[in-house]
Amino acid sequence: MPDLGLDVLFKGRNFARLLGGLGIALKISVISILVSIVLGTVLGVLRQRENLLLKAVMRLYLEIIRIMPQMVLLFLVYFGTARSFGWDLSGETASVIVFSLWGTAEMSDLVRGALSSIPLHQQESALALGMQKAQVYRYVVLPQAVRRLIPLSINLITRMIKTTSLVLMIGVVEVLKVAQQIIEANRMSSPNAAFGVYLTVFVLYFLMCWPISMLAGRLEKRWG
Amino acid sequence: MIELRHLGKTYKTADREIVALEDINLSIQDGEIFGIIGLSGAGKSTLVRCVNLLEKPSSGHVFIDGEDITEFDRKSLLRLRRSIGMIFQGFNLLEQRSVLRNVTFPLEVSGVKRAAARERATELLKLVGLSDRAESFPSQLSGGQKQRVAIARALATNPKYLLCDEATSALDPNTTRSILELLKKINQTLGVTIIVITHEMKVIYQICDRVAVLDQSRIAEEGRVSEVFTNPRSEIARKLILPERIGISWQKDSSAIRQEV
Numbered sequence: 001m002p003d004l005g006l007d008v009l010f011k012g013r014n015f016a017r018l019l020g021g022l023g024i025a026l027k028i029s030v031i032s033i034l035v036s037i038v039l040g041t042v043l044g045v046l047r048q049r050e051n052l053l054l055k056a057v058m059r060l061y062l063e064i065i066r067i068m069p070q071m072v073l074l075f076l077v078y079f080g081t082a083r084s085f086g087w088d089l090s091g092e093t094a095s096v097i098v099f100s101l102w103g104t105a106e107m108s109d110l111v112r113g114a115l116s117s118i119p120l121h122q123q124e125s126a127l128a129l130g131m132q133k134a135q136v137y138r139y140v141v142l143p144q145a146v147r148r149l150i151p152l153s154i155n156l157i158t159r160m161i162k163t164t165s166l167v168l169m170i171g172v173v174e175v176l177k178v179a180q181q182i183i184e185a186n187r188m189s190s191p192n193a194a195f196g197v198y199l200t201v202f203v204l205y206f207l208m209c210w211p212i213s214m215l216a217g218r219l220e221k222r223w224g
Numbered sequence: 225m226i227e228l229r230h231l232g233k234t235y236k237t238a239d240r241e242i243v244a245l246e247d248i249n250l251s252i253q254d255g256e257i258f259g260i261i262g263l264s265g266a267g268k269s270t271l272v273r274c275v276n277l278l279e280k281p282s283s284g285h286v287f288i289d290g291e292d293i294t295e296f297d298r299k300s301l302l303r304l305r306r307s308i309g310m311i312f313q314g315f316n317l318l319e320q321r322s323v324l325r326n327v328t329f330p331l332e333v334s335g336v337k338r339a340a341a342r343e344r345a346t347e348l349l350k351l352v353g354l355s356d357r358a359e360s361f362p363s364q365l366s367g368g369q370k371q372r373v374a375i376a377r378a379l380a381t382n383p384k385y386l387l388c389d390e391a392t393s394a395l396d397p398n399t400t401r402s403i404l405e406l407l408k409k410i411n412q413t414l415g416v417t418i419i420v421i422t423h424e425m426k427v428i429y430q431i432c433d434r435v436a437v438l439d440q441s442r443i444a445e446e447g448r449v450s451e452v453f454t455n456p457r458s459e460i461a462r463k464l465i466l467p468e469r470i471g472i473s474w475q476k477d478s479s480a481i482r483q484e485v
Contacts, residue, residue, distance in 0.1 A: 124278050125316035129330040130306035130381060132298075139333070143320070 005193035008186050009200060018197075021178035022204050025164040028092060028174070032099030033157055039100070040107020047112045058108070065105040071166050073098045078170040091172035095164070103160055110152045114145040147220070154216035158209040175201055226252040226275060226385065226417070231284035233270050244270040246441045248284070254384075257411050257418045259428040259449070261464060262438030268421045271438065272387050275419065276308045277301060288385075306334060309378030309416075313390040315370040317362040317377075324349065324358040327376045334381065341380075348376040352406060368399035375406065379416070386410070386418045392427060404431045425464050429453060437461045 009015045047058055065073075078094040081087040089097070118141050126136040168177040179197045186193050231248040234241050244267045252258045262268045273279035274286055277293060286293050293304055317326050327345035332338070349355050352372040362370055371391060378386060388407065392400040408431045411418050420432060428435050429449055436446040437460055444458040456462045 119314070121312055121314055122316050124273070125310070125312055127278055128276055128305055128308070128310035128387075129333070129377070130302050131330070131333050132302060135333050139329075140318070 003192045004196040004199065005186075005190045006196035006200075008182060008190045008193040008197060011186070014182050015200075017178050017182070018175060018200060018204065021173060021175035022208070024092070024172065025161070025167075025174040025176075026208065028095045028099060028167060028172070029157075029161045029164050031096050032103050033160055035096075035100040036103025036107045036156075036160070037153070039104040041111050043104065043108035044111025044115065047108060048115055062105050062109060065102055070098065070102060070163055071169060073102065074166060074170050091167065091170045094170060095167040095172055099160055099164070103156065106156050107153065110149055110156065111145075114149040114152070115141065117148060118144050150216055150219050154212055158212055161208055161212075162205065175204060225254055225287075225289060226250075226419075227287040228271075228274070229285045229287065231271075231274060231286065232282050233267075233274065233279060234282045243441050245274070245281075248443055250436055250443070250446070252417065252419060254417050255411070255415055256433045257408070257420060257431050259420045259422065259432035259435040260438055261422055261425065261428055261435060262460070263423060263464075266438040267441045268423075268438050269389055272310075272389055272419060272421050275385075275387060276305050276310060306330070306381040307383050308385045308387060309381070309383040310387040310389065311371065311374045311378050311391045313393045315362070315367075315374045317370055317373055319362050322359050322361055323354060323365070323373050326362070326373055327380055330377060330380045344380060345376070348379055349373075351379075351410070352376045366399075367395050368403060371395065371399075371403055372406065375403075375410070379410070379414070384417060386416050388418065388420045388422075390421055390423070393422065393424070400427070401430070407431060437464065 009018070043058065046054060068076075074094065077098050078089060078091060081089060081094075122140055123136050126140045127133075131139070164174060165176045167174055168180075173181075179201050183193045183197050228248050228250045231245055232243075233245040234243050236242075248271060260268050260271060270279055274281050275288075277286070277296070281294060284294075288304065288308075293301070296304060318329065321329065324342065324345050327348055328338075328341040331341035331344060336344075346355070346358065349358055352375055354369060354372050354376070357365065357369065362373070365373065374391075375386075386407075391407075392403050395403060404427060407418055407420070410416050411431075418431075420427060422428065432449050434447065435449050435452050437444045437452070437458060439458070439460040444460045445452060445456065452461055453465060456465055
């Protein structure tokens with residue numbers, strides 16, 4: 001069996017450090033995801049309105065976020081604002097800002113799509129039964145929209161978690177960066193560590209995202 | 225009685241205005257079955273939606289039992305809508321609820337007690353001939369059965385009027401006939417006034433007392449069904465009736481008719 005260099009993990013506090021790095025990645029993703037879900041839902045509902053100005057602004061925002069690679073956004077917020085506006089953002093704060101901007105944009109699009117996929121005649125039907133607008137939302141629109149939203153937003157959430165691996169580029173020491181540090185520090189004693197350590201990182205990400213996918217599957221079944 | 229006076233509806237889009245209804249005047253008497261027929265885009269659906277204010281008219285008035293509903297506030301509007309049932313081409317049942325609970329639904333949201341709602345729903349399911357399917361779910365029903373559930377649900381709040389927007393257009397001819405018979409029965413036994421929107425002439429002659437023919441946002445012709453059928457005055461009425469009447473000679477004249485239609 002080839003030497004995978006797994007022994008490095010058991011040296012000193014290496015494994016605990018990896019978990020610590022994972023904690024940072026998770027912290028950034030969880031905060032950004034929560035912000036994205038709340039703001040994205042609000043914006044998504046607002047985008048249902050026939051307001052031309054709002055539509056134009058949202059469109060511009062969405063397009064910018066969509067076109068811009070996440071890494072460029074990170075550099076722009078972290079380095080760009082420091083020079084131009086004199087903002088002293090920590091790497092983590094900059095990451096949360098970027099991931100929230102990204103998540104909110106995508107989430108609002110998902111919410112808008114889910115809401116507008118509910119045929120208008122269903123709402124008419126509910127109104128014709130003498131229901132109030134709020135009741136129509138509560139009983140007819142939301143249950144169906146949420147069901148459609150779940151697989152899409154789970155996809156977004158796992159993508160956000162995975163993409164936090166980019167934040168090492170602005171100096172945030174998250175799980176991938178810790179992995180690099182461990183490999184570098186043990187270059188002489190365990191030259192094969194790269195495979196084992198990155199494999200561990202892979203397993204850690206998998207353990208983070210897999211339960212979320214499972215949960216999504218179960219929710220879909222229950223509500224489907 | 226439902227009275228439409230100089231009713232108009234215009235949709236504004238970014239670059240132009242689309243006229244859906246223009247100067248519609250109609251009186252629908254209590255207890256009758258009134259048909260509104262027209263080709264796609266003639267404005268039928270918009271017209272019927274103005275009766276329960278799902279669409280707000282751009283001009284004119286809608287009087288129901290003497291009250292001008294275009295001036296109703298939200299509360300009166302809710303009360304009004306509970307006195308006007310409506311069914312659609314798509315049945316719009318709640319897939320997660322059983323047949324019985326679909327029918328109790330409008331009662332629940334208007335605050336009726338559970339037991340009373342169940343009792344009423346059971347009664348209605350008997351009326352529409354679905355007593356044995358009370359615990360089934362919509363996905364287990366045929367199209368005709370779904371429409372029966374929708375009818376029972378529309379009647380739950382004991383409405384005086386029932387609006388049918390292309391209610392049989394998604395059904396096969398036999399099912400259409402049985403649904404129309406059910407509507408007729410409801411009209412006769414419960415005294416519910418029914419407005420039927422359709423593009424099919426056979427629906428009109430099977431159950432309607434009077435008919436209005438809608439063409440390009442206006443009423444082209446109105447009268448008793450027997451009169452309009454035997455002596456259509458407008459070109460659109462002739463077009464709509466002709467294929468039904470010529471029967472056998474259809475083959476021979478088909479080219480001429482096709483040109484006309």
